[in-house]
Amino acid sequence: MDFLPADIATYAEEHTSPEGELLRRLNRNTHAHVMAPRMLSGHLQGRLLAILSQMIRPRRILEIGTYTGYSALCLAEGLTDDGLLITIDQNEELESFARSYWQQSPLGHKIDFRVGSASDIIPTLNETFDLVFIDADKRNYPQYFNLIFSQLRPGGFILADNVLWSGKVVERVKQSDLDTQSVLAFNQLIQNDPRVENVLLPVRDGIMMIRKR
Numbered sequence: 260m261d262f263l264p265a266d267i268a269t270y271a272e273e274h275t276s277p278e279g280e281l282l283r284r285l286n287r288n289t290h291a292h293v294m295a296p297r298m299l300s301g302h303l304q305g306r307l308l309a310i311l312s313q314m315i316r317p318r319r320i321l322e323i324g325t326y327t328g329y330s331a332l333c334l335a336e337g338l339t340d341d342g343l344l345i346t347i348d349q350n351e352e353l354e355s356f357a358r359s360y361w362q363q364s365p366l367g368h369k370i371d372f373r374v375g376s377a378s379d380i381i382p383t384l385n386e387t388f389d390l391v392f393i394d395a396d397k398r399n400y401p402q403y404f405n406l407i408f409s410q411l412r413p414g415g416f417i418l419a420d421n422v423l424w425s426g427k428v429v430e431r432v433k434q435s436d437l438d439t440q441s442v443l444a445f446n447q448l449i450q451n452d453p454r455v456e457n458v459l460l461p462v463r464d465g466i467m468m469i470r471k472r
């Protein structure tokens with residue numbers, strides 16, 4: 260969901276650097292051939308991820324939720340020369356699709372794909388991360404934050420996607436709607452945590468920007 264009026268959203272995209280040819284093809288072919296293409300970050304959010312990564316210049320990035328590999332390529336743009344992005348997805352069927360695009364990028368060798376459940380894989384990662392992008396199943400956002408926090412360097416950043424959850428965070432929540440309850444719990448967890456500073460950025464479906472003090 261985009262919270263901006265359509266003409267403002269179009270204007271914002273028109274005044275944002277283009278995706279580049281490879282990302283444009285990946286975006287288009289995801290929409291043509293893959294289920295649930297709205298999960299892909301897309302042009303505006305992709306450029307935001309890329310520019311934030313370029314500002315941070317991370318050596319280690321963790322991405323939770325690869326999908327077709329679009330946001331991984333965007334985030335990799337800011338990596339240092341010896342940098343590495345580890346990206347996790349439980350859907351092994353998307354691996355060859357994502358890899359076929361990474362292989363066409365000069366950044367592809369910096370992307371390390373791990374297939375499996377994020378809550379199983381995160382505890383096995385022996386790295387200190389400068390930047391983490393949480394973009395997988397909403398029910399586990401609080402768990403992912405807690406799992407990764409000790410491996411985030413002080414001054415490091417977490418970006419969590421979909422924290423406005425199509426606006427459901429401000430509507431009456433059904434008891435059966437566990438996803439919205441989890442997003443609400445995550446946002447409250449971050450807001451109450453004295454170890455972090457945070458900004459909820461109302462871009463696209465909402466991005467929680469978190470900095471470890």
Ligand SMILES: C[S@@+](CC[C@H](N)C(=O)[O-])C[C@H]1O[C@@H](n2cnc3c(N)ncnc32)[C@H](O)[C@@H]1O
Nearest residue numbers: 298299300324326330348349350376377395396
């Ligand atoms: C919103 S998509 C990621 C979109 C991608 N970051 C982008 O912007 O292009 C979410 C992905 O999380 C994956 N996922 C969901 N639950 C997961 C879990 N428990 N462990 C690992 N991956 C999971 C799904 O398979 C899906 O590909």
